[in-house]
Amino acid sequence: MKQYVNTRSITKDYRYLGEKPDNAWLGVYAELTSFEHPTIIFEKEHETFRLFLSGMPSTRKDKVGTIIRYSFLFMGNIDEYTKLSGLVSAWATAIDNPSHIAQKLGELYDENAVSQMIENDTFDDTAQKQLDDWLGSFDKSDHAFAQKISEIIKDDLGVVCYLNFVEDEKDIVELNKKAHIWLSQPNKFITHTPPPIQPQKPTITPQPAVSTPLQTNQQAEGEKGMGKIWIGIILLIAIIAITLYLIGM
Structure with missing residues (x-):
């Protein structure tokens, strides 16, 4: 002792x-x-x-x-x-x-x-x-x-x-x-006598999505490609409209 x-x-x-x-x-x-x-x-x-x-x-x-x-x-x-x-x-x-x-x-x-x-x-x-x-x-x-x-x-x-x-x-x-x-x-x-200690359930906190540089570049390229498509559609509509106008004359 x-x-x-x-x-x-x-x-x-x-x-x-x-x-x-x-x-x-x-x-x-x-x-x-x-x-x-x-x-x-x-x-x-x-x-x-x-x-x-x-x-x-x-x-x-x-x-x-x-x-x-x-x-x-x-x-x-x-x-x-x-x-x-x-x-x-x-x-x-x-x-x-x-x-x-x-x-x-x-x-x-x-x-x-x-x-x-x-x-x-x-x-x-x-x-x-x-x-x-x-x-x-x-x-x-x-x-x-x-x-x-x-x-x-x-x-x-x-x-x-x-x-x-x-x-x-x-x-x-x-x-x-x-x-x-x-x-x-x-x-x-x-x-x-203290109450028994209750085990705590683990809490899962959702994590915000984090873009990697590759994902960011891919997203930017995708947005650029969509912009080109829309420009092409607008030009096509303009050509058709001009053609119809000339035929009508």
């Missing part, structure tokens, strides 16, 4: 510690939540999952006394999710009461360790083991949010998330997923 931690040091701004993940997939949620405030997004697709937890305040502070936040991104096989259920429950509980998890976030890495990782752009095995031990320290008691994730794990596709701008179904963006289960309040779920 890939694990990423996003935070800041006393002097350096927010960033992922060490390797930077591919998190472009989060863009679809950007208008539905503020990642600077508590957010939870769990996506399950076939045998893999992605879990993003963001915007949770800790007990750490920057140089001007502003509380430092943490965000986490996890990606892996679905059977690896179980080690994260305790953190998910704690995160969901802390949406109403951030102090529930703030102390534990502050204890994950000391200030010197965070500064060194940011300065050296590293996230070594020691930091990884500290994170694993920290994840294992959470109680396994399931919050309603974690229970909902457990329910959809058996599905092929699904989403469970807490988005802090969403209040009801009309706020929900439709994604190409089998089902979407959205959490608008810590214990209130909105279930939304």
Whole structure:
């Protein structure tokens, strides 16, 4: 399982510690939540999952006394999710009461360790083991949010998330997923299934006829030939008329 931690040091701004993940997939949620405030997004697709937890305040502070936040991104096989259920429950509980998890976030890495990782752009095995031990320290008691994730794990596709701008179904963006289960309040779920995408029939636009140079020349020659025929007919009629006039005299 890939694990990423996003935070800041006393002097350096927010960033992922060490390797930077591919998190472009989060863009679809950007208008539905503020990642600077508590957010939870769990996506399950076939045998893999992605879990993003963001915007949770800790007990750490920057140089001007502003509380430092943490965000986490996890990606892996679905059977690896179980080690994260305790953190998910704690995160969901802390949406109403951030102090529930703030102390534990502050204890994950000391200030010197965070500064060194940011300065050296590293996230070594020691930091990884500290994170694993920290994840294992959470109680396994399931919050309603974690229970909902457990329910959809058996599905092929699904989403469970807490988005802090969403209040009801009309706020929900439709994604190409089998089902979407959205959490608008810590214990209130909105279930939304987008309509199936209808295949579009190809439209055939008639194209205007385009004359080639050869066709254009042939057309011009034809028009010239018709002009000669008409001139000949007119001359013939004139000759006949003159002849009849002379005979009549």
